[in-house]
Amino acid sequence: MADQMWLEELRSGVRRICNSFPDSYWRELDAKREYPQAFVEALTKAGYLAALIPEEYGGSGLGVTEASVILEEIHRCGGNAAACHAQMYTMGVILRHGSEEQKRRYLPEIAKGNIRLQAFGVTEPTTGSDTTQLKTTAVRRGDRYVVNGQKVFISRAQYSDLMVLLVRTTPLAEVRKRTEGLSVLIVDLREAVGKGLTIRPIRTMINHATTELFFENLEVPVENRIGEEGQGFRYILDGMNAERILIAAECIGDGRWFVERATRYAKERVVFGRPIGQNQGVQFPIARAHVHVEAADLMRFRAAALYDAGKPCAAEANMAKLLAADASWEAANAALQTHGGFGFAEEFDIERKFRETRLYQVAPISTNLILSYVAEHVLGMPRSY
Numbered sequence: 612m613a614d615q616m617w618l619e620e621l622r623s624g625v626r627r628i629c630n631s632f633p634d635s636y637w638r639e640l641d642a643k644r645e646y647p648q649a650f651v652e653a654l655t656k657a658g659y660l661a662a663l664i665p666e667e668y669g670g671s672g673l674g675v676t677e678a679s680v681i682l683e684e685i686h687r688c689g690g691n692a693a694a695c696h697a698q699m700y701t702m703g704v705i706l707r708h709g710s711e712e713q714k715r716r717y718l719p720e721i722a723k724g725n726i727r728l729q730a731f732g733v734t735e736p737t738t739g740s741d742t743t744q745l746k747t748t749a750v751r752r753g754d755r756y757v758v759n760g761q762k763v764f765i766s767r768a769q770y771s772d773l774m775v776l777l778v779r780t781t782p783l784a785e786v787r788k789r790t791e792g793l794s795v796l797i798v799d800l801r802e803a804v805g806k807g808l809t810i811r812p813i814r815t816m817i818n819h820a821t822t823e824l825f826f827e828n829l830e831v832p833v834e835n836r837i838g839e840e841g842q843g844f845r846y847i848l849d850g851m852n853a854e855r856i857l858i859a860a861e862c863i864g865d866g867r868w869f870v871e872r873a874t875r876y877a878k879e880r881v882v883f884g885r886p887i888g889q890n891q892g893v894q895f896p897i898a899r900a901h902v903h904v905e906a907a908d909l910m911r912f913r914a915a916a917l918y919d920a921g922k923p924c925a926a927e928a929n930m931a932k933l934l935a936a937d938a939s940w941e942a943a944n945a946a947l948q949t950h951g952g953f954g955f956a957e958e959f960d961i962e963r964k965f966r967e968t969r970l971y972q973v974a975p976i977s978t979n980l981i982l983s984y985v986a987e988h989v990l991g992m993p994r995s996y
């Protein structure tokens with residue numbers, strides 16, 4: 612378990628950066644749906660996005676526990692780490708399954724901030740959560756793969772240099788198990804756009820820089836394949852526990868931000884001659900949300916400790932993500948209700964964070980799929996899909 616004092620120092624360092632990016636910064640970008648370029652640069656320069664990259668490749672060699680604290684703090688300060696969090700877990704695919712040559716080529720440059728690996732291309736419009744059915748294909752021609760297909764909701768593709776892409780290299784009809792025949796490719800977006808890759812932004816209810824991708828005979832060098840051909844699904848699954856723990860931490864940061872804002876407002880706002888927070892009808896939803904955020908936090912640290920110790924943690928990572936996403940959503944509702952009409956006014960930032968935290972019920976994995984994981988793999992009930 613990481614030392615508490617050290618985690619507190621880490622929090623203070625992140626907070627110092629976040630203090631230069633106040634609510635108004637996020638609010639203005641949200642209105643224009645613009646990417647938080649200056650924030651991502653500041654975070655990269657300070658080395659926080661290289662937290663999980665081992666020291667031998669120029670990173671800080673920290674664990675998921677520390678990485679989760681970094682992301683939590685960004686959300687707790689009112690910001691949003693979605694613009695850059697993917698780098699923390701996508702690089703894990705290269706770290707765990709890439710060749711030594713690939714690690715030396717990419718990781719030090721990512722750690723220095725010279726290249727960004729922020730895009731992760733899995734979801735497709737026709738197959739959604741049913742990942743193994745994905746339709747994007749990569750057919751080998753000599754020393755290249757030729758990629759055709761479509762992806763949807765691929766975030767940050769316009770602000771990333773590289774993308775980790777999951778494709779089918781062996782048709783479904785020719786594999787023994789549906790999880791086989793998928794491969795992971797590193798796509799250099801700087802070269803690909805206009806030469807077989809078209810990126811189209813999707814405007815969503817939040818400022819998330821998400822996009823649709825269209826592949827038409829995009830050529831990717833075979834040397835950009837990570838690991839063995841056909842084993843890509845396993846490599847992607849491998850990174851998902853870290854992703855879930857990190858997203859849980861972002862939810863906890865959101866949850867704490869909502870509870871703090873709601874508490875402050877409940878103490879200040881006077882109606883009927885007394886602070887609204889003097890009424891138990893106002894107090895209790897905030898107190899309940901706080902209890903749930905703190906409980907989710909315990910599961911986050913438990914999952915992170917198991918992960919960092921190299922022990923199995925899929926159940927804990929999934930449970931942490933579910934508990935934290937539910938707690939942040941509950942806190943968001945309590946904060947909105949506490950603020951009355953002002954909760955809907957953009958200048959209070961509640962409505963922005965409310966929209967933002969709602970995402971975690973759906974992405975990167977929807978609540979139902981976590982519940983079915985727990986039902987099947989933890990409780991041993993029959994497989995439902």
Ligand SMILES: Cc1cc2nc3c(=O)[nH]c(=O)nc-3n(C[C@H](O)[C@H](O)[C@H](O)COP(=O)(O)OP(=O)(O)OC[C@H]3O[C@@H](n4cnc5c(N)ncnc54)[C@H](O)[C@@H]3O)c2cc1C
Binds near residue numbers: 732733970
């Ligand atoms: C803002 C945003 C950013 C994203 N960024 C990325 C990204 O960078 N990279 C990427 O690859 N993807 C990304 N995604 C995609 C995200 O991971 C998917 O939206 C999510 O996994 C759900 O897939 P879907 O949208 O196709 O929903 P579907 O799979 O169509 O599911 C729709 C609903 O049905 C439910 N459902 C489906 N099957 C079952 C079942 N068997 N039992 C019970 N319920 C079921 C789901 O829980 C869900 O509520 C992003 C999405 C959003 C909205």
